[in-house]
Amino acid sequence: MATMNMVQALNLALREEMERDKDVIVLGEDVGKDGGVFRVTEGLYSHFGAERVVDTPLAETGIVGAAVGMAAYGLKPVVEIQFMGFIYAAIDQICSHAARIRARSRGRFTASLVIRTPYGGGVKALEHHSESTEALFCQMPGMKVVVPSSPRIAKGLLHSAIRDPDPVIFLEPTRLYRMIKEDVPEIDYTVPLGKARIVQEGKDVTVVAWGSMLQRTMQSVEGFSAEVIDLMTLSPFDEETVLQSVKKTGRVVIVHEAPSNCGLGAELSATIAEFAMLHLKAPIIRVTSYDVVLPLPKLEDYYLPTVTRIRKAIEMTLQY
């Protein structure tokens, strides 16, 4: 056991995977000498060398496209996109190729790769540095999307993501990078993809969250008998765990950082409305950021879900 923050936990996971499997290659902008702008790849360059920790030119499409070609050859590329706001140029390669090469070639070629990127707001950052557009990737068949909520979980999920035979978008909540410290077991452990986690059991309402909103959710549920689910894998998400909980509590509040319109909360709600409708005692409430263009820091606190809004939503469902 060692206490570490999420940056350290992710760094350790990368280190262990690179020790374990020499096909694992890290590439991206400033991942080498600089150790990444958040230092997640700190020390890897000096330890594994420039061949395995590759500083690339500034070209997101090319970086992700190259990862597809590396993976097809048998390597395990772990790409770092410096911020989620800069992943958009790579969507063509992600959606048209990484997600489809297995189907296109009927299994001859696969894209076993990971794309890591800092994700989410709450850090008073510049424009394009607080994006939460996970739903863009959740809707791509063939892709997996993962979001850790603590150092221990981050390490276990990253191990699983790197060992997964298919492409994984690994979203790292910037706000949690250094906020939470936690005991992380030294032993090699994984957190399986596709499984959600019940953070606390409860009987009156199910609250689903992930990433940095989980922590805000935990602050909000005090005084309620709320069952809190940390989704962890956003796509494909763990329908069974969510539905089981909802069937038990009959009430649902979903919390996320993205605006409501076509966010992942919509999918959760729709799945519940289709398969657990008869167990519902109250409307399904989403607590999300407002449906506006992501503001700069001065307005960010108004934009993001607050403890007050989450509590109000819970109280509202409890009135039924």
Add this chain to the structure above:
Amino acid sequence: MATMNMVQALNLALREEMERDKDVIVLGEDVGKDGGVFRVTEGLYSHFGAERVVDTPLAETGIVGAAVGMAAYGLKPVVEIQFMGFIYAAIDQICSHAARIRARSRGRFTASLVIRTPYGGGVKALEHHSESTEALFCQMPGMKVVVPSSPRIAKGLLHSAIRDPDPVIFLEPTRLYRMIKEDVPEIDYTVPLGKARIVQEGKDVTVVAWGSMLQRTMQSVEGFSAEVIDLMTLSPFDEETVLQSVKKTGRVVIVHEAPSNCGLGAELSATIAEFAMLHLKAPIIRVTSYDVVLPLPKLEDYYLPTVTRIRKAIEMTLQY
């Protein structure tokens, strides 16, 4: 009144807008001499000249990015992306700039532009030629997304889209381009953005669809008292019309071509589950394509929603 198919109706709308306003410029690949691969811009090049009907190099990012710069200068660019499968490279410009320049500059600069692209399957096309990824764009605050379901509506919506002060993604169902012929009024009329259309009234179930699925839906509702809604504007969609109908019927079936996971159907369902829950008599059912990588023509018919699947869903809701 003249009878025309959707290609002709769209062509006429473009022609009228270009006559009306010399700031309207059409640009894209093969939109000039060739008149577009589906001939939607047929004749515009010879009539308005190469300055207003611009054949661009093969560069989707650059084309859409250039449209943002043109719009900022005061022109009204109407971009054609040859197929929706090739719009992904332009998402960076759409999401990072077209959708945000108004907010970023607090109104000094806007991106009043239209991006037209053939959309959807059912035409036995090549890979990447049958995409239905509308939800990617629906979740971007600042963007509008529109899908016509008939020639008359196509013309009216395109007029509105071109005159809209904000960026609009205009999705043209390839399958409907030449399938339906309809009387199209000669007079200048518009179909407003943001408003849905009740195609037929009914009392037992509300069925929401758009694009080419509307036509399939109409074939499916025979024998039921179904209220059919053609959404037309997918984002921001007409919540009032949808909720009003659901409150009346108490049952909902949503039909779309995209896979279910994080499709627009999820948002419709979630909005209903939040604001009309107490009126619901049955689970909200989505009839969508399967959650798999879009197949090639030989498997396409298995993939897309069928009349049988739609009818089954309706019958299912009616059992409650």
Add this chain to the structure above:
Amino acid sequence: MPEQILESYQVKRLDILDEKGTLDDSLAPSLADSELMRMYDLSILARTFDQRAISLQREGRLGTYPSIMGLEASQIGSALAAEESDWLFPTFRESGVYIAKGLPLDMIFQYWAGDERGMKIPDTMNVFPLAIPVGTQIAHAVGTAMAIKYRKDRAAALVYFGDGGSSRGDFHEGLNMAGVFQLPILFLCQNNQWAISVPREHQTASKTIAQKAIAYGFEGIQVDGNDIFAVFKATRAALEKAKKGGGPTLIECFTYRMGDHTTSDDASRYRTKDEIEKWKARDPILRLRLYLEKKGLLKEAYQEEVQARSKAAVDEAQKKAEKAQPPDPRDMFTYSSASLSQRQARQIKDF
């Protein structure tokens, strides 16, 4: 304004076999007669396949198909110059490459009939499934070249694209990365003068595509793309250089798309008959035939035999493709990811 000169560059072109079938011996690659005949046989086979594909599409037995007529020298010459260990990345218009590399003809038919199984490339072939989004395959080849270099394998990547593809950002990002990492890769542009209706001179203002290599710090060269010897020689040299650690090369094959863009296109809407006539005289197969005839390698009887053999092979492939079992709808699910999601497991029960 007078300034100091930092650098000077030249753009070169290679021609070996002219339209009359006359060879420049000083430049010709040394090829055994059997290799020459292989080039000819494959060219005839490729064109026979291509014409059959077009007529099958007309009969509604194939989907949209992009003809390679006129590109046989560029595709077969380059594919034959590559070794087994090399990795090839074709565009959607590369029947000639797949045929030269030995992908069963029936699979190519099967693919164009709308069946993914046609692109389930055999494990023995290092060729990617064709890429439809223009230019996007360039990045894949770059990544594979990075992997080849990392593994220190004796191989190179060879990626195909067109004049239109050279306008995409993928081209730039890929060539730039290849230059920075000195990768074992060959970028082969078939400049066939058209991108659907957009002529080469509206695609870019540079005099040649070859000179774009100057922007990336490595060598670019234009070759007569209808001259199979020039294509073969330049490709072989570039791949050898790559495998010796000499880094990337850009080759512009200056050629012509003799047919419509695809079976759904009508090129007469945007280009003249004269232009097509002019290029007919430059047909890559014609000049190869003239040369081999002069060389006495091509008796009339043999020509008929090759035609017949090709027709038989294509007939055979067509039959095989058409009587193949239709694909199983469950394949949609089983090939989307390595394992089924909860939702997919529920949905697959519909079949």
Add this chain to the structure above:
Amino acid sequence: MPEQILESYQVKRLDILDEKGTLDDSLAPSLADSELMRMYDLSILARTFDQRAISLQREGRLGTYPSIMGLEASQIGSALAAEESDWLFPTFRESGVYIAKGLPLDMIFQYWAGDERGMKIPDTMNVFPLAIPVGTQIAHAVGTAMAIKYRKDRAAALVYFGDGGSSRGDFHEGLNMAGVFQLPILFLCQNNQWAISVPREHQTASKTIAQKAIAYGFEGIQVDGNDIFAVFKATRAALEKAKKGGGPTLIECFTYRMGDHTTSDDASRYRTKDEIEKWKARDPILRLRLYLEKKGLLKEAYQEEVQARSKAAVDEAQKKAEKAQPPDPRDMFTYSSASLSQRQARQIKDF
């Protein structure tokens, strides 16, 4: 292999004012003393602003800020060479351009404090809000140049980007389109040798950025980016050419990022003190001062006066920015689109 030569190209460089402040009269642009003093005054003002921004960030009164130290000549020299009618497209590291164009200093502070209102560019200024996604502004400038050409206005677009930006596909697609349409546009690359921790030579294998213009069929030139006269002259010439219908130009300003990448960066992790020292001697303001002193235009008293004036202006701006009313949360809604959606109309009631 011998080949015929199709084209030859040269890459040139312009230097006018050297590190010692010595001027090459034969090349110097003709500038009135008042213009020379304006260049100096603005350089001092820009550096004063820049240093203030850095310290305000350290005090937690601004967010992350990217210093322009060392880039004053490239930014001010080029901005002053542009006319009112020209349209400028800055990157995130362009305080000098905004200052030279006259954007109120308090607005620049306001923006970096996290308030969109700081980028509500006055209607009288044809300058875009800064672009953070690297390279993406290039396409906007190209589109504006297309619009300028369509409207036959006497104006040109001037777009800024860095050595890192030159690796993005946006660069390629933008320059290629500009070449094809012969647009009135100037692509100005501030090659400051670093893209965060990635040195210029790992960004691209080409000897210069200037030579990348060869790929697009128009002129490229490298200038000493720390030489405000070279920058001014080359920019003025390129914009004139553009407005006369002469098409695009690429200018590489060879310069150096003297500070950390941003206030959240620590450049000592990846570059040496020696390198920084070497470039300190080339400081663009230093050599301008030396020149003006020799010319007798810069008395010590005046230098102090300029410093004082700049400090006063920056104090003033900081005060104004800091006592501005906080933004109204409803602005999030009112500026997302021209009108509120049903959902937004419901949500805005929360405020």
